[in-house]
């Protein structure tokens with residue numbers, strides 16, 4: 043245990059400061075200031091090593107949180123990255139982007155602020171990269187078996203790294219022009235700079251994982267060809283089919299899905315020449331009155347991006363009522379709490395509007411100019427319009443950020459003829475194998491829209507399933523089973 047009196051000495055939870063808004067809006071870089079090792083060690087000392095660490099259960103990866111808190115407190119940084127990498131291939135992603143369900147289930151959180159687990163995680167991995175401790179770990183022996191991984195988001199990358207290290211010959215196919223899935227083209231630079239992906243890909247390539255971009259499996263490479271070229275397949279194509287809002291006026295120009303809008307900003311930061319005749323990316327918020335429909339994280343990413351592009355105004359609409367300031371009674375400890383959250387993007391401006399429903403998009407000359415909106419209230423589990431609450435809000439750009447309904451039912455899924463669940467995701471057994479022998483699935487494609495931490499956990503578990511299928515047994519860890527894991 044780090045310090046038996048740590049949580050009594052350091053009663054306050056500390057997290058890094060966010061950089062001043064006017065500064066960070068100008069440079070797109072990550073929003074957090076550096077955090078000193080001394081402060082971090084005091085925070086790690088707040089961990090009580092409580093005997094039944096609920097944080098283990100809270101983390102889908104089963105991260106060994108009390109162990110690395112203790113090692114950081116004792117200045118044993120090298121050991122701490124060994125323990126962290128034992129359960130998590132990419133702590134630099136989760137340490138920046140995870141909503142930290144572990145912290146929601148921290149025992150200290152019952153009557154004090156929880157331990158800053160996520161910050162300890164990211165500092166361990168950033169320090170390890172700085173010290174040169176993250177090196178390629180190629181396998182000692184090769185199995186001669188070939189595995190195709192379709193999709194290069196966190197699920198595909200985790201599966202690929204595990205399988206390569208187990209000695210298999212792994213190729214990751216990605217239809218986009220760069221590797222990374224939503225980490226690359228969904229999540230904005232200000233939440234995670236893309237250099238973190240590139241640094242990890244260098245390690246993976248040096249270990250032997252092969253990457254092929256610009257290959258849409260099911261179109262550019264037929265599933266028959268893939269099945270004959272590879273001994274096993276991992277489907278990690280994500281849940282990219284976005285939920286739409288089919289109301290009058292949806293066909294107007296200026297209304298886009300979040301994932302039609304966000305990638306352009308990332309491309310600009312990556313140095314791509316994406317500008318049109320007016321010197322702007324094809325879809326930009328510059329000078330526009332923006333309305334984002336959807337109050338979740340994707341909506342917040344659109345908000346932060348719109349402000350950085352120089353929007354004239356931004357409103358973010360949410361149909362649900364404003365959540366409570368503190369943990370709701372419906373989500374008691376140690377569950378992940380429903381409560382009002384202010385992300386870095388919300389701090390930067392814009393107006394959040396709760397309990398509103400958009401009835402119609404109003405257009406002029408084929409372009410959206412306003413939204414017809416009304417307030418709603420929940421009655422007997424259904425939204426009902428509040429009579430007399432109609433209003434119109436002018437807009438030049440509307441962004442739909444209402445989530446994703448599941449994987450695209452394209453050439454890949456249709457031609458493989460894998461069975462789907464009643465929610466339209468790819469069905470899998472406890473080894474993450476689909477209804478087609480030798481074809482496995484991991485991440486959002488099987489689980490539905492979820493989180494990076496789940497994608498990595500599923501990638502690791504699917505890799506164990508593939509290894510067992512190919513070799514008859516596997517020593518790879520399988521952190522979760524679909525039937526046991528709660529769906530979030």
Ligand SMILES: Cc1cc2nc3c(=O)[nH]c(=O)nc-3n(C[C@H](O)[C@H](O)[C@H](O)COP(=O)(O)OP(=O)(O)OC[C@H]3O[C@@H](n4cnc5c(N)ncnc54)[C@H](O)[C@@H]3O)c2cc1C
Nearest residue numbers: 193195196197217223224259279280485486492493494497
């Ligand atoms: C805007 C946005 C922000 C988010 N922010 C967060 C966050 O802050 N924290 C968090 O935990 N989660 C976040 N999420 C959710 C998280 O990104 C996903 O849960 C996670 O990326 C899923 O990983 P995945 O590997 O299953 O799929 P993805 O990351 O979606 O990757 C799938 C990849 O497969 C490729 N592909 C699909 N079909 C084919 C094919 N036929 N051939 C070749 N390639 C194919 C796609 O091009 C894509 O690159 C966010 C999601 C969005 C949309």
Ligand code: SF4
Nearest residue numbers: 101136140142144160
């Ligand atoms: S991956 Fe997420 S849940 Fe797990 S320890 Fe890190 S922040 Fe917590």
